[in-house]
Amino acid sequence: MTKPALRPLFAAILGALALNAGAVLDVDSLDRGADPCADFYRYANGRWIESTPIPDDRSRYGAFDQIDERNEKILRTALEEARRNPPPAASAQGKVARYFASGMDRDAIEKTGLAPLDGAFARAAAVKDAASLAATLAAFETQGFDAGFNFAVRPDAKESTRYLAQLGQGGLGLPDRDYYFRDDAQSVKIREAYLGHVARMLALAGAGATEADSAAKDVLALETELARASMTNVERRDVDKTYNKMTVAQLAEAAPGFPWQDYFAAMGAKDVPQLNVAQREFFKAFAKLAASEPAEHWREYLRWQVLRSAASKLPAAFAQENFDFYEGIVRGKKVRPPREREVIEVIGGRYGGEPMAQAMAMIFVRRSRRRACRRWWPTSRRRWPTGCARSSG
Secondary structure, X not given: OOHHHXXXXXXXXXXXXXXHHHHHOOHHHOOOOOOOOOOHHHHHHHHHHHHOOOOOOOOOOOHHHHHHHHHHHHHHHHHHHHHHOOOOOOOHHHHHHHHHHHHHOHHHHHHHOOHXXXXXXXXXXXXOOHHHHHHHHHHHHHHOOOOOEXXXXXXXXXXXXXXXXXXXXXXXXXXXXXXXOOOOHHHHHHHHHHHHHHHHHHHHOOOOHHHHHHHHHHHHHHHHHHHHOOXXXXXXXXXXXXXXXXXXXXXXXXXXOOOHHHHHHHOOOOOOOOEEXXXXXXXXXXXXXXXXXXXXXXXXXXXXXXXXXXXXXXXHHHHHHHHHHHXXXXXXXOOOOOHHHHHHXXXXXXXXXXXXXXXXXXXXXXXXXXXXXXXXXXXXXXXXXXXXXXHOO
16 A cells, blocks of 8 residues: 555544544644654644643653643542641651652751761761761661662572562762763763762852862762762663572672671661672772772762752751752753642652652542542442441541
8 A cells, every 4th residue: 555545544544543442632733734654743743742732840741740730639639638638646647648748848947957867977977988988878878868879778699589688889970981081062061060069069068169179079079989889871771681599708809898788788788698789890990999098088078968868858058059950050941940849859859769658558549538428429329338437448
């Protein structure tokens, strides 16, 4: 069948789908001036693309983002209701409702300042050698500060009936290792902006201008060495290269210079029998840096990583500076999103993977089940199903 013959067929199929699917298929978005045989994406979406601007608080916009907006409104309503009608304080739902309320209390955040970070800053300032670095990184891992590398427990990729401790590369302030080495104009601009961003954040935290500038250069140099040893995103997709099961003793032999046994003991995992070291070369380089890099550079790096990890929860000056770089310069957003969205993302993460995400989901389920019960089981009935009776209040 020739292309000219196919064009009416495409139109007929799309028209038939529109009749059957109603609002599911938006035929008004079709760009009938585009050739569906040459560019079907343009044919199907052209008019929608031309008529739909990207909101200033987003870096992209499409159907999934519209779904995300809808879900965000539902979660925001559920959390606001939980604030007004708090679940039991000791329950997971009660904890996440209070966490949401604390994130929305900007006056309290400004008044508190950096005080919640005093302990982490003191730990960073006390690092003097590889042993104290190990203890600090273990503490930071349990407190949610990203630094050095990543530790997790996940299903064994090649033996799914068991869990396995995992070590993975990390510790970078830029989105991935290639940002440190690309030489195109945009990448150079981002690195220069990153240097300024680190210096401004350190200055906001109390460093003098000269001290902040010097520390930012040290941070970038250390992160560049970590990046140099890191796998690229493509390399990380290789399931065999990123599966390197070994004991802690074998890791210590392969990556000398860092007290691995002490690190795992501080993590509460001193008896871990095996672990997967996803990027072997990274950990060799990391251990070498732990032993050879001046302690002052590690202290500067750790202080920066504390600020970076906590930035969205800190006073407005820190949160705005964090947004201006990561969301503005790197991702192209023009304005900050509503505060509710920022707090919900802190709670659940961008993909629902943060520790409190399930508790937020429980609030949503509680609210949805209660509404469903009221809709389908009128109060005039003497007996409601057990689930409705529990959630009808």
